Amino acid sequence: KAAKSMRKEDAAMSNCKVIALTNQKGGVGKTTTAVNLGVSLAQQGKKVLLVDADAQANLTMALGYTKTDNLPITLSDLMQNVIDGKSVDVPNGILRTDEGVDLLPSCVELAGIETTLIDAKNRDSVLKTCISEVKKNYDYVLIDCMPALGMLTINALAAADSVVIPNQPHYFSIKGLEQLIRSVSRVKRQINPNLRIDGILMTMVMPRTRITQTVISTVKNAYGRNIRIFDTQIPFSIRAVEATAEGKSIFSYDKSGKVAAAYEQFGKEVADIGEKQRNKNRADRLR
Ligand code: ATP
Ligand code: MG
Numbered sequence: 001k002a003a004k005s006m007r008k009e010d011a012a013m014s015n016c017k018v019i020a021l022t023n024q025k026g027g028v029g030k031t032t033t034a035v036n037l038g039v040s041l042a043q044q045g046k047k048v049l050l051v052d053a054d055a056q057a058n059l060t061m062a063l064g065y066t067k068t069d070n071l072p073i074t075l076s077d078l079m080q081n082v083i084d085g086k087s088v089d090v091p092n093g094i095l096r097t098d099e100g101v102d103l104l105p106s107c108v109e110l111a112g113i114e115t116t117l118i119d120a121k122n123r124d125s126v127l128k129t130c131i132s133e134v135k136k137n138y139d140y141v142l143i144d145c146m147p148a149l150g151m152l153t154i155n156a157l158a159a160a161d162s163v164v165i166p167n168q169p170h171y172f173s174i175k176g177l178e179q180l181i182r183s184v185s186r187v188k189r190q191i192n193p194n195l196r197i198d199g200i201l202m203t204m205v206m207p208r209t210r211i212t213q214t215v216i217s218t219v220k221n222a223y224g225r226n227i228r229i230f231d232t233q234i235p236f237s238i239r240a241v242e243a244t245a246e247g248k249s250i251f252s253y254d255k256s257g258k259v260a261a262a263y264e265q266f267g268k269e270v271a272d273i274g275e276k277q278r279n280k281n282r283a284d285r286l287r
Contacts, residue, residue, distance in 0.1 A: 016135040017274050019142050019198065020160035022184075025176045026147035029166040029203030031058045032240060032250075033266075034144035035099075036259075037164075039249040040267025042100040046139040049094065051075065052106035053127065053156050054146035055114075060105040063097045064247040068107040071095075075130070076109040082129045083113075083120045090133040099249050102138075104130075110152070117151040124191050127152070128159035140274070149183050157187040162198040164270070169202055169215035174222065181227070198273055199228035201266065204236040232266040235259060 021030045021037075031054070038048045052059040052075060057068045065071065073093035081088045095103045117123045131141055143156045157163065163184055167173050181197070188195040200219065206212050220229050235258050243253035250260045 014135055015278060016138050017140055017162070017277070018131060018135070018160045019140065019270070020145055020153075020156040020163050021142060021166060022145045022153060022156065022163050022180065023165055023167060023176070024147055024149045024153070024180055024183075025168075025173065028147075028168045028173075029201075029234065030147070031062055031144050032244060033164070033166045033201060033203065033234070033263075034059055034142050035062050035249050036251070036263035037267055037270060038101040038140070038142050039099050039251050040263050041140050041271060043251070043264070044267060044271055046271065047137065048101040049104060049134065049138045049141045050101050051104045051127075051131065051141060051143045053110070053143050053152050054106060055108050055111035056146065057106040057108065057110075058244075059144040060103065060107070062244055062247060062249075063095075063099060063101075063103050065095065065103070065105055066247060068105065071105050071107060074105050074107045074109065075127075076107065076113050078104075078130045079110075079113050079126050080116070082122070082126045083116060088130060088133060090130055091137075094134065099252065114151050117155070123151065124154055124158045127155035131159050149180070153183075154187060154191070157184060157195060158191045160192070160195060162196045164198050165200045166203045167200050167219070168204045169212045169219070171211065171215060173215065174218060177219065177223070181223070197227050198270070199230045201230045202233040204240075205233045206236045207233070230266065230269055232262055232269055234262045234266070 021034050023030060034050055038050045042048045060068050078088050078090055078093055095105055097103055145153045145156050202216060237259045239254040239257050240250060240259045243250045246253055250263060254260055
């Protein structure tokens with residue numbers, strides 16, 4: 001019994017925060033944000049694991065692992081083992097990168113897991129089980145989600161403490177946000193009561209265009225009272241596209257550019273929120 005309450009204590013004391021980068025809309029900067037938020041947090045001395053939960057494996061490739069078919073272990077192997085009730089050696093699947101963050105890679109096989117999950121008995125918690133094996137080694141785990149609200153994204157939301165929503169300020173983005181926020185609420189109600197939305201991050205912002213400013217103020221009016229719109233906006237820059245193509249973070253590719261400066265600032269905003277929540281959790285425990 002003592003051991004059990006000890007374990008409970010350990011879990012409560014876990015200083016790791018798991019953040020899912022989610023938006024069912026494609027190409028809004030989820031993967032770019034995963035890489036550069038991860039590196040920004042690492043540059044502040046945090047230990048960071050990036051989890052590629054997308055069969056497109058863009059995150060894996062963005063960190064320089066371009067031949068994803070040759071990777072010995074990927075997230076789909078680990079998730080399959082959990083589904084089959086086998087033991088999983090998650091640390092063995094983790095890759096180191098030159099950017100100072102660790103990576104749980106993906107490959108095209110992950111697409112098959114999506115359907116396998118539907119009939120699995122622990123279908124919502126498979127990713128959570130994988131991540132909890134290694135949580136103690138990290139300050140932040142960032143999950144890069146695929147552009148859909150399927151089983152893999154539900155798994156990411158079930159495993160997460162919070163959600164960051166990258167959003168490109170386009171005219172049609174507002175309907176999509178509505179649907180996404182409803183899905184997050186459903187997961188919170190049914191699976192993961194502690195889930196919260198940390199905020200909406202405006203990406204690929206072209207500040208001088210009128211439509212951008214109109215959409216940003218529409219989003220603020222619609223959600224700003226309940227959901228944080230991060231102070232940081234990520235500017236549009238072709239350097240970001242080039243960095244992706246080179247398999248580098250913006251910090252390695254163009255460290256004195258405006259996108260690097262923005263992601264550095266965003267990393268500080270996220271770390272600040274993380275720190276405040278940790279202090280609050282600590283205070284709640286002492287009460
Ligand atoms: P998917 O939904 O397919 O997973 P995503 O939401 O992960 O896409 P990214 O892959 O991060 O989006 O970005 C889409 C494209 O936009 C990429 O080519 C990327 O290089 C580019 N991009 C990301 N951020 C910026 C930026 N700040 N300025 C210009 N281009 C950017
Ligand atoms: Mg992506």
